[in-house]
Amino acid sequence: MSQPHSDLLLDRMMRLHPKVIDLVMDRVLRLLDALDRPQDRLPPVIHIAGTNGKGSTQAMIRAGIEGAGKTAHAYTSPHLVRFHERIRLAGTVIGEDALAALLDECLAANGPDAITYFEITTCAALLAFARTHADFTLLEVGLGGRLDATNVVDRPALTVITPVSMDHEGYLGSDIRMIAAEKAGILKRGVPCIVARQSDPALEVIEARAERLGAPLLVHGQHWHVGTERDRLVYQDETGLLDLPLPALPGAHQIDNAGTALAALRHLALGETAAEAAMTDVHWPARMQRLRHGPLVDAAPNAELWLDGGHNPAAGTALATHLATLPPRPLHLVCGMLNTKDVAGYMTPLAAHAEGLTAIAIPGEANTLPADRTAAAARAAGMTATTADNAVAAVQQIAAATPKARILICGSLYLAGNVLRDNG
The missing domain is CATH 3.90.190.20 (Mur ligase, C-terminal domain)
Structure with a gap:
């Protein structure tokens, strides 16, 4: 059986730049300009950064959006089995023909210039999202935030920062404050941000950047609370209380991820149907x-x-x-x-x-x-x-x-x- 065309193209993309990770924005912005700036034509964007829980939180938000009868594009990384998993178009994993055509187009637009695999494939995802109708776009940061290839949307509808902890110190910094500063790089002037449970040093960094940008924060433990009671999830914010089933994803840490997702869905005003669907309909492989x-x-x-x-x-x-x-x-x-x-x-x-x-x-x-x-x-x-x-x-x-x-x-x-x- 011959190798799918998209796999051949992805193999070519792996050879375009010697570094797998190289956190600068010049290359991705150049290619997006050549593609006529698809990042400016996306459905309302929810941009998610953090060290742990990004994927689970995004999956719950997506389940909630779909439970409310809406559609969402979703971009995540890495994939588990096939690259196609990274790009969901209005709820459906991208097909082979569509992916191969997008990768061909991005390779042609990039020409001989150096660009990392993650950068060029992110451009392909944004191009697909700009051309397909949906109600929302969910973008998961690949690494860090400030210099991540997904950080190209000038005015997202909402940003989300899941728990920040030590990881990728060689790229993001040697202490929690430096790493939090990179994650907080997704904050945009005047755009609200949902902030999950954080250590005090990480939260101080996020709050300081938000204050400089005038970005309203909705912070765990201050503006919203989540916990369990008698095998139910209880979420509360200034809008009121939600009594919901426990999330379908097992683990005590998923309670906090669920709270973060619910805070995002409440901000989007998608109603209690969305909140319940976020708990019961979520599916995210390889998490317990x-x-x-x-x-x-x-x-x-x-x-x-x-x-x-x-x-x-x-x-x-x-x-x-x-x-x-x-x-x-x-x-x-x-x-x-x-x-x-x-x-x-x-x-x-x-x-x-x-x-x-x-x-x-x-x-x-x-x-x-x-x-x-x-x-x-x-x-x-x-x-x-x-x-x-x-x-x-x-x-x-x-x-x-x-x-x-x-x-x-x-x-x-x-x-x-x-x-x-x-x-x-």
């Missing part, structure tokens, strides 16, 4: 996703298999908090990580809950941490650790020793994507 079929499940028929793509210390803490709430079962981790991540920071909160870790390399990733180094990091964090050649072998090893284990495959969205593709 239960695997119920496929070769991995067949390899451990009596085990409980889960998949999560979190990869930084805050994600490790959120996972550990959720795992502590589950019915008792021996927990074993199958972990693969990139060598750019804070591996110790991710593993330390999980060590208290796991009986062991089986380390694997991430297939096809040049920046994967070798399995033996992942295992060494796990031992340093206090876990018993071994290695395996791949996820299936790791699951088989665990199931042979502990048939009724709870097995969590974790450590990277790139690993999660490989698992979802290979597991069907």
Whole structure:
């Protein structure tokens, strides 16, 4: 079977600039000008930045918009199985023919000039959104905010900042204030911003920039509140109280993400139908996703298999908090990580809950941490650790020793994507 045309084009795009990440705006603005500035013709934009929870929050907002009978474009990254997942046109993942035509057009407009893969594919997404009717556009920041390729809309309808924590320090800065300043770079003069739960230093930076720009803030704990009561989600702001089902995405951290999404939907005045749909209709793979079929499940028929793509210390803490709430079962981790991540920071909160870790390399990733180094990091964090050649072998090893284990495959969205593709 021949390789899809879009895959061939994406391979070409990977070779246009030697750096995978290069945070400047010149190249993306040049190409957008050549494409007649599609960013100026988008449906009302909701721009989302943050370290953790961007994807889940965007997915809840999208579910709410669609539950209210409206349509939304959505741009997110990275993808899990196929690039097409990154671009949703009015609720539908972009088709192969449409994507290939857009990529061809962007390559032709860019010519021989250097541009990163993320920049040129973001331009393709914006071009698609400008040409297709929808009621809203949801743009998820790729990295940071201030210099991200998505930060090209002069007047979004709303901005959102999910929790800010340490990640990508080599690009965004070595302390939480510097990272928060990069995230706060999506704030626009006079445009309201929904702000999720933040550390005090991060919130101070966001508030200071908002004051300089005259950007109204709607801040967790000040302007809106969210929590749980008797297995229900309770949200309250100056408009009133919402009593809703718990979000379909599992994990205590999803309660805060749900509150952020609800604050955005309330600002958009989409009503209680949207609020309930945001909780019940949301789907976002590889966020504490239960695997119920496929070769991995067949390899451990009596085990409980889960998949999560979190990869930084805050994600490790959120996972550990959720795992502590589950019915008792021996927990074993199958972990693969990139060598750019804070591996110790991710593993330390999980060590208290796991009986062991089986380390694997991430297939096809040049920046994967070798399995033996992942295992060494796990031992340093206090876990018993071994290695395996791949996820299936790791699951088989665990199931042979502990048939009724709870097995969590974790450590990277790139690993999660490989698992979802290979597991069907």
